[in-house]
Amino acid sequence: MPSMTMVQAIQDALRVALREDPRVVVLGEDVGKNGGVFRVTEGLQAEFGAERVADTPLAENGIVGGAIGMALYGLKPVAEIQFVDFIYPAFDQIVSELAKMRWRSAGQYGCPVVVRAPYGGGIKGGLYHSQSPEAYFCHTAGLTVVIPSTPADAKGLLLSALEGEDPVIFLEPKRLYRTTKEEVPEGRHRVPIARARTARAGTHCTVLAYGAMVPVSVEAAGTAEARGWSIEVIDLRTLVPLDVETVLASVRKTGRVVIVHEAPRTCGYGAELAALIAEQALTSLQAPVLRVTGYDTPFPYTLEHAYLPDAGRIVRALEHAMSY
DSSP states (O other): OOEEOHHHHHHHHHHHHHHHOTTEEEEETTOSSSOOTTOTTTTHHHHHOTTTEEEOOSOHHHHHHHHHHHHHTTOEEEEEOSSGGGOGGGHHIIIIIITTHHHHTTTSOOOOOEEEEEESSSSOOOTTSOOOOHHHHHTSTTOEEEOOOSHHHHHHHHHHHHHSSSOEEEEEEGGGTTTOOEEOOOSSOOOOTTOOEEEEOOSSEEEEEOTTHHHHHHHHHHHHHTTTOOEEEEEOOEEETTOHHHHHHHHHHHSOEEEEEEEESTTOHHHHHHHHHHHHSGGGOSSOOEEEEEOSSOOOSTTHHHHSOOHHHHHHHHHHHHHO
């Protein structure tokens, strides 16, 4: 079994899909000859041709709008947005067309588009290359929202997304693109959508995280172990539809919860998790639900290290939960 980075694993998933399904096409800015700004699609155009791995103009609304048309005519497009920060010109296409096509056609048409985009901080990208807008898409009925945290999950979740008949927003934590390697199954490896993963088992407190915050949370859990605290880290993997059963089972077991994400705090996805826990597991709680998040400011450049949640901030939240 080969060892891969997340970039390599995503590229491998796209290669498998292009080889096995002639309906799959990839389109986006610089995805062809240059292989994308992060080289995720490097070599794919040379192997599959410019008709199936197509460079586009710098027009996100055109990329997503074109992908919607392709999907309605029977193709399975993978539309890459170079950075998720650039996705807003395509917001109307995503929210008003892509997400609603099955509903507005009374089920006559699905719209199997996968929109891939690197998201989040950690590379000193500043305010226009570091945003985490996942909550916008989670709030839009009709979209599946997936965020992997490991190379194997990135490949397996992307291939599962491509097997579906409805749109998926696939956000890739670019901070993790090349920082870790792990063994990734060859061929058509699948990871089920809407299934969370226990990244670390524990009994005293649950940490709910996704994307680049998963390894940070695991690091914090290791630090807490020295104090005698057993911390469970749940990697959500899919935000919509959420694996509610796994989340609630962990909360009911531990009785304490810390939620971690790098998006701003107000109306972030963590608020939805906190509401879910309050509605369905309140009597199991031994402490208030706590959130460790980014701040309600534009994403900073020089202060990126202060903005992003780190293991120290998570440990302080764990201290509060454990001492309540």
